[in-house]
Amino acid sequence: MPTTIELSRFLASNEKALVGRDNGESYKKKLAAAGYDIDVLEKAADKTVLIIPAEILTMNKSFFLGLFELAVQHLGAAGFSQKFEIRASDYIVEKIPDYVQAALLRASQRDILGA
């Protein structure tokens, strides 16, 4: 039986875009307090369905990483998509694979700057 999270229960009034890492982290805490701890759900046997209401126009990468960064890294891209289903507008759903890839980038700052 999948766990279903209705994000509409947690949205602030006037919120039409899920933006910012701190905001993603704050949602993660709010969800955990309501019994939907992402860190626990990633280890659960059942699938988790996150329903983002249609009035949410977009979710940016930082928000996604604030919410799911560790879950993606623990589960890998394929494991994450098996464990978590995000139901949202087509626009948001199309973005998720890119965000998942961004969560898997591992090059260190020294690698990047080549110092």
Add this chain to the structure above:
Amino acid sequence: MMATPRLLRKIERKRFFRRIRSRLKRRLRRGGRLRAAAKTKYRLKPVDPYDRIRFRAHHKGLEFRIVKILENLSYFENPFETSVFFESLQVALSKTTPFNLDISHKTTKRLGLAESFLFDQLIKQHKARWDARRIPVGVKGTISDVKDVNNFLLSFGLLKELGIPPAKFAATHLDPDYEKKFVTHKSQGSSQQSTQKGIASVALIEYFDNCLRVNGFQMIPKAKGDLINAMGEIIGNAEEHSGNPNNEWHALGCYNKDTHRCDFAIINYGRTIFETLSDKQSTAVDVVKDIETVLLAQKEWYEKLTKLFGDKFKFAPHQEEPLWNVMALQDGISSKRTAGGAVGNTRGQGLMDFLGFIDGIKTEGTAELFLLSGHSLIKIDYEYPIAKHAVGPNKEMRRFLAFNKQGDLHYLPDNEKVIYLRQKFPGTILAGSFNIDQLYLTKKFAKGT
């Protein structure tokens, strides 16, 4: 009934007391001194240090000082003069004596959105400072010879802030449809409300979309969503750098109906990028220091700056700031990035996401962005493209903007694009303007509907 001589004497004594008290009060207001015993006897309160100024302002009026706005008040086009202008203005306005302002835009031909906001903030702070001391400061001014500047001032800038109506000016100096010509947007927030940046990003992009509708266009949903994401990234970045949850950021937008140009500015005060990146807590400090050593060993850039600023540059603080800020722009560089496996190890992608997005959505050759933080100004016009290189043991692709022909961070950046400013801006501004490529727009309305 006749007053008794005793009563008359009492009245006379009281009158004398009041006369002397008034005289002494005037003396104090003019800056004179009194013995403590006299102050007690005549029940004179401790002197307000501004009493004297208030007295003089009331009787003689304050002097007017002329503030001449530059011909080109733009960090992008005229960084050195603009930076000096703001510093001089700040110094002048922080004086302990108040003065009225006579602001001359007469020769102003170009006024940036962020620059206009900074100027208005300084003037409003000056007025508020003296208003709080019950010394009203007057502001008058001269408008520009350039219509577009006046249109902008009326729809966004100081004239709007001060509530000066367009009827005050001759029609030859502004366009009658100035309000439609320059539609503007302002919002603000702080990291205390984590949802506020989402709300502001949506408001800013819906504002641009509404402006485009006036011209019969509309953004395609993908462009709209991507722009909201991108604005959210830079506001989030601004919040994180400022270091204080009470520091406010300001998101500004302005659309010119004639040129279809979108101007935006995200302004925040607080810690600069350099201060955050070079902090002891920063996880990027060691690696950036290493690369700085490599760069400063190449004397060319340093020598050019010394030539530009003369000997003073040698003693200027934080000459390395522009180099650090170039590093901060790179994909995956962040003062808060943690090692793999911990929360925050994917930080540092937002700024490059934003720059990459503007690169994609702009009409070729129209984007002019700048990143001002502390002593550093970086001009981004995409003359040097964003390059992708494979890095690390997994050969993952990362985006780079090196600001040099080699496209390599180990070479010095072009000192026309990466600039050291002697005057420090106490915070960070990411601002710019661009035209949206037609590919990202749909023709929404037929003419007349």
